[in-house]
Amino acid sequence: MPTQTYLNYGKISQYLAADRISKNMLFQGSDKAPNLSWLIELVRKSIEWKNGLDSSSDSINDTSLYLYDLCGRYIREAKVVLNSGSTGTIINPSTGNQVTIATPFVQFRVGDVGAPMTAGQDTLTLNYAGIINPSIEITLDGTELPYADNNQISYTATYNPTNVQIVFNQAVQNTQLYMIHMVQLVNV
Amino acid sequence: MAFTGTFTVTQTSDITSLVVNDTSSYVGEGQGTFSGRRIYLYKIDTATLVPEGTATAYVDFPFSAGSSITITGVLLTDYSLSVNVVWLSNAPQPGSTYTATEVVTFLNYINDFLYGKVQQLAASPSLLNDTNWQDSMQIMYNEKENAEQATLYDDQFAAQSAIGRAFYLINNENKFF
Numbered sequence: 001m002p003t004q005t006y007l008n009y010g011k012i013s014q015y016l017a018a019d020r021i022s023k024n025m026l027f028q029g030s031d032k033a034p035n036l037s038w039l040i041e042l043v044r045k046s047i048e049w050k051n052g053l054d055s056s057s058d059s060i061n062d063t064s065l066y067l068y069d070l071c072g073r074y075i076r077e078a079k080v081v082l083n084s085g086s087t088g089t090i091i092n093p094s095t096g097n098q099v100t101i102a103t104p105f106v107q108f109r110v111g112d113v114g115a116p117m118t119a120g121q122d123t124l125t126l127n128y129a130g131i132i133n134p135s136i137e138i139t140l141d142g143t144e145l146p147y148a149d150n151n152q153i154s155y156t157a158t159y160n161p162t163n164v165q166i167v168f169n170q171a172v173q174n175t176q177l178y179m180i181h182m183v184q185l186v187n188v
Numbered sequence: 189m190a191f192t193g194t195f196t197v198t199q200t201s202d203i204t205s206l207v208v209n210d211t212s213s214y215v216g217e218g219q220g221t222f223s224g225r226r227i228y229l230y231k232i233d234t235a236t237l238v239p240e241g242t243a244t245a246y247v248d249f250p251f252s253a254g255s256s257i258t259i260t261g262v263l264l265t266d267y268s269l270s271v272n273v274v275w276l277s278n279a280p281q282p283g284s285t286y287t288a289t290e291v292v293t294f295l296n297y298i299n300d301f302l303y304g305k306v307q308q309l310a311a312s313p314s315l316l317n318d319t320n321w322q323d324s325m326q327i328m329y330n331e332k333e334n335a336e337q338a339t340l341y342d343d344q345f346a347a348q349s350a351i352g353r354a355f356y357l358i359n360n361e362n363k364f365f
Binding site: 035038039042043046047049050053054059062063065066069 | 201203296299302303306307309310311313316322325326329
């Protein structure tokens with residue numbers, strides 16, 4: 001592993017350790033290794049100095065391994081921090097799972113073969129998991145429908161973990177064109 | 189365009205040496221209008237450092253040397269120096285500045301000592317159980333940081349004082365480590 005990688009781990013671990021020490025001192029009044037952050041900084045800066053002066057020195061490998069050892073439990077987090085600049089990740093706050101975002105789109109004309117609703121029905125269940133509540137938008141013949149407005153045709157939606165149930169306040173009729181947009185979190 | 193003398197100081201792998209780089213622009217006043225450059229390395233007692241055998245209080249930095257000069261064999265210990273470069277103009281112009289000064293602190297001997305201790309620690313991690321050893325390391329490290337911080341504020345005296353305190357530990361290593 002290049003010396004610079006050890007130094008990067010050291011820089012991040014130093015702050016992670018300082019953060020842990022601060023929290024423990026505040027909430028517990030003590031920490032098992034109150035000097036760890038300082039020690040990582042001391043060793044890291046000493047290696048930086050030596051590496052800048054004579055990068056071919058044999059001793060740098062030994063001291064770098066010692067720095068890596070000091071970073072210990074923070075290495076995994078440091079690796080995540082280092083990689084965060086290249087690709088980001090999205091976390092579903094409800095589940096903690098890593099997800100991507102999809103935008104499913106459903107379009108149908110009532111009465112057409114294969115349409116999910118037939119004339120006279122008022123309920124539509126869309127079997128998509130992880131639809132963001134609220135994200136559904138529905139247009140009828142190009143006009144956006146309001147949500148739960150009984151003065152005109154409108155809809156309500158119930159977001160379930162594995163599907164979304166849409167209920168219209170009027171039964172759908174033949175030749176009506178419905179377009180439904182939504183946003184979905186898909187587990188990676 | 190008025191002339192403003194500027195320079196930087198760097199080091200090589202030889203910790204007794206320093207390199208002065210002339211970063212001035214000679215567009216307004218060409219190098220031919222100068223008779224030479226001089227470098228003064230002032231210690232806090234206003235004495236100057238020069239390589240052994242130099243008869244003057246300054247280091248000559250002729251234009252024939254190019255834009256940088258390596259001064260060897262002057263840093264035999266750590267110093268905070270006030271580095272002053274003087275441009276000797278044959279035709280001084282109003283508004284031009286022919287002298288520049290920077291506080292520069294050299295800490296390679298302290299760093300070398302600290303690195304040696306880190307090597308010992310890497311070989312014997314149980315040294316951390318020696319509270320005297322750890323306390324002394326913290327003091328050493330703090331003094332090095334003090335010297336660096338003081339330099340940022342151009343406080344040569346504070347930087348040199350921190351170096352002196354660190355060297356007290358180095359010179360009495362048997363008592364503190």
